[in-house]
Amino acid sequence: MRSGNPEALASPYDPAQVESRWYALWEEHGVFRPRPGSGAPYVVSIPPPNVTGSLTMGHLLGESVRDLLLRWQRMAGRETLYVPGMDHAGIATQNVVEKKLEDEGRSRQDLGRDAFLREVWAWKEQYGGLILRQLRRVGVSADWTRERFTLDPAYSRAVMLAFQKLHEKGLIYRGHYIVNWCPGCHTALSDEEVDHVEVQGSLWTLRYPIKGTDKSISVATTRPETMLGDTAVAVHPEDRRYAHLIGRMAVLPLMRREIPVVADEAVDPKFGTGAVKITPAHDPNDFQIARRHGLPAVVVIDEAGVMNENAGDFRGLDRFEARKRIVEALSDAGYLEKTEPYTHTVGRCSRSDTVIEPYLSWQWFVKMAPLAAPAIEAAKKGQIKLFPGRWKKVYLHWLENIRDWCISRQLWWGHRIPVWYRGGETVVSPDPPPGEGWRQDEDVLDTWFSSWLWPFAILGWPEKTPDLERFYPNALMVTGSDIIFFWVARMVMAGHEFMGQAPFAHVFFTSIVRDAEGRKMSKSLGNSPDPLAMMDRYGADAVRFTMIYLTPMGQDLLFDEKRIETGRFFANKVWNAARLVSLRLGDEDLSKVRESQLSLSLADRWILSRFANAVKDVTRCLKTYRLSEAANALYHFTWNEYCDWYLELAKPRWTEDADPEARRAARWVAWKVLDGVLRLLHPFMPFVTEEIWQAIPHEGETLALAAWPTAKRAWLDADAERQIEFVQALVVAVRNLRTECNLPAGRRVPVVVRGDAAQLELVERLRDQILPLARIESLTVSRDGTRPKVAASAVVAGAEVFLPLAGLIDVDGERARLAKEAARLLDDLEGVKKKLRNQDFLRKARAEIVERERTRLAQLEETLEKLKRAQESLRVAQP
RNA sequence: GGGCGAUUAGCUCAGCUGGUAGAGCACUUGCUCGACAAGCAAGGGGUCACUGGUUCAAGUCCAGUAUCGCCCACCA
DSSP states (O other): OBOOOGGGSOSSOOHHHHHTTHHHHHHHTTTTSOOOOSSSOEEEEOOOOBTTSOOOHHHHHHHHHHHHHHHHHHHTTOOEEEEOEEBOOHHHHHHHHHHHHHHTTOOHHHHOHHHHHHHHHHHHHHHHHHHHHHHHHHTOOOOGGGOEETTSHHHHHHHHHHHHHHHHTTOEEEEEEEEEEETTTTEEEOGGGEEEEEEEEEEEEEEEEBTTSSOEEEEEESOGGGGGGOOEEEEOTTOTTTGGGTTOEEEETTTTEEEEEEEOTTSOTTSTTSEEEEOTTTOHHHHHHHHHHTOOOOOOBOTTSBBOGGGGGGTTOBHHHHHHHHHHHHHHTTOEEEEEEEEEEEEEETTTOOBOEEEEEEEEEEOOHHHHHHHHHHHHTTSSEEESTTHHHHHHHHHHTOOOEEOEESOSSSOBOOEEEETTEEEEOSSOOSSSOOEEOSOEEOHHHHHTTHHHHTTTTTSOOHHHHHHOSEEEEEEEGGGIIIIIIHHHHHIIIIISSOSEEEEEEEOOEEOTTSOBOOTTTTOSOOHHHHHHHHOHHHHHHHHHHHOOTTSOEEOOGGGGHHHHHHHHHHHHHHHHHHHHOOSSOGGGOOGGGSOOOHHHHHHHHHHHHHHHHHHHHHHTTOHHHHHHHHHHIIIIIIIIIIIHHHHHHHSTTSOHHHHHHHHHHHHHHHHHHHHHHTTTSHHHHHHHHHHSSBOSSOGGGSOOOOOOGGGOOHHHHHHHHHHHHHHHHHHHHHHHTTOOTTOOEEEEEEOOHHHHHHHHHTHHHHHHHHTEEEEEEOTTOOOOSSOEEEEETTEEEEEOOTTTSOHHHHHHHHHHHHHHHHHHHHHHHHHHHOHHHHHHSOHHHHHHHHHHHHHHHHHHHHHHHHHHHHHHHOO
């Protein structure tokens, strides 16, 4: 038992000072390393942040949530492990470094591959370091000895091996297909990396002459520039308008190339003219149609979005400039039939916002359907549970309609594809094959092809390490729903494929943090406050608590810096309550005190009962991921019950002249409940709670390893709760009367209470506590039933409270107040009476509900009766 | 074109299995009572988006409508 050190709790509370102290101590004590516990290990890993820059408030929310759950589980006795790390984030990082080079007047092409990669690594060192500092500042209980980076040698090896294994199973293939190409980033993308946005464009109708006739066929398009690469016109086979043209040749305007008119089921005869121009190299649908008809593909737009050598006169023009010029040219030549405004969607690169160009190229793909099957089953069988549950539908829908995954990227920053070529030979291997002359594939892998291995690659896979043995599968993944496809679903697939089981049991989706205007916070928008600045200004504890307090289950979080005051004020409140308690604890070693030896007062039994309830509430909320509700319950208990009522009720018993036994009990209970509050609060606000805990009597080295409280059944005491509730109502009523009578706040007032024997006994028993709480000068219980002649009055649970203040109160005002109160109750009474007259209600409602209404009726009538008499007595008293 | 979510006090949101509408902030009034003005005390403020239905009883369950938001979708 440490006696604690009350002087340590200085006033005022200074978060910066407190928060600088504890992280090193926790690390020193190995708090964050796994240590044997009960039950299965509780393993969580970080969704590795991109090394592109600093963290956002969204990350801060995620870290707060993960650390909350980890610290709770650790205190509850589980073996816990939080694996930290970072993601190399291929495109994102390469883009920011390229941007930096551009600002310096350099380019990656100038540098060449190796020098460029050195630049990126330097960037990674700089910004990765910033991220790590931020994570420590938040207080996350990560095991830094297990820190991982997706481009670490061991991790890279895992990526290579995963590629090789999938290739061996025939699940990876190379193909020449239309992919989403970003001309800005100069790389292929997966479908998930493309955002579809609606644009107000045009629909142009072009007329293609039919060779050898004076007829023509008209086609509609939103992308006239692609017509240079048309190799056919397609119509529906049963479209009678065009039946006679099938098999004829059309002459492609501007290019004067002859292209066939073909029939294909995919054409919708009802759209546009019912005839479609076919550009196999620049449209995925057209590509499919072309395959069916053996049509050639002519690429007319290059990797940078510029018209190429097949574009004739338009060669060298940017694709959007070319569009304009081609429309003009078609119009001049009489081939433009009409132009209509048209709303449609275009794909944009989610990284650079560049309009995506469907582009025919050689890429590597993963065949996804076989991988999706076990991931679907895992969710359906409940082996993996999503919170909130509605995400299951979204997850399943995606998996059940999954398409193959384009994993090659034409970038330099990333895992180079482990494929080697020599002459006509191809070898898939992490290492160069023996012999001379092997050339490795130039492309790198999609970032997500490395991060989908995260839950086991961080534990040493493919080696059978003790960590992998012990800590796979993980318990929980906490992340944003915006990466449910990118990452979550793919991790589940990889988990089953490489480890034979789901990577985690639970997935908890946090809120998306938006700014006050509802825009998603992001680095690119620059609308996220700097988390470090927030923590410097308000304290990490305050920020953490507030984020949890604010995060609604399954809804977005609208963040406003001002809201952080909630957490800051709360931390301050806890600090000051602890100051009060620690100053009054005395010298006795409270750990030696046995509860059974104490004579607990009613207030003591009440707060212990309330505390037991709070423990139950908070624990239940955490178990079901209702995190803000847990924070709320704790906030309310600490502030409104412990501070506002219990500490005030205890104060009179802490004085020198109080009864020693009562003082001892009050000290012990105040300490015990404070200790319990600190334990419950520690996962939310680790720093301030540790600081306080160390300053008061405690056992153990650190609060981080103290036991999570349990709700003691013996502490639950409904009687005590009812009785203190009455006392509270009584005190509030006196305070209210004082305000209503406009009495100076400093003035002590006489009070008379009438009520039943039990109520009067209670008032007598708690007299010493009631006096200061309600600022009462003299408290008289009216045993003989007499009542003051002129008084302001109120009715509390059937008892009457009087402020006998002849000459001081405004009699008319008091009468009006009583009348208003009576009118309000009369309304209620009517409602209750109506219910009780209703035969259906009496017959069908549950007996206890009917009984409650009857009780309420009696109470209302009694209260009204008393109010009436109070009014009468005022009338009589009036001179 | 599908799917999901939201609509409750001025603002941001709770309200789990139907049974007398809640919190924080903001607002009003009064407080240097030895923990805390980052505080204390007392207040004002809501036809729970709309329309039907189920029920003795609906903010809560069902159906529909409206508005806003998000996700998915290769109709040129």
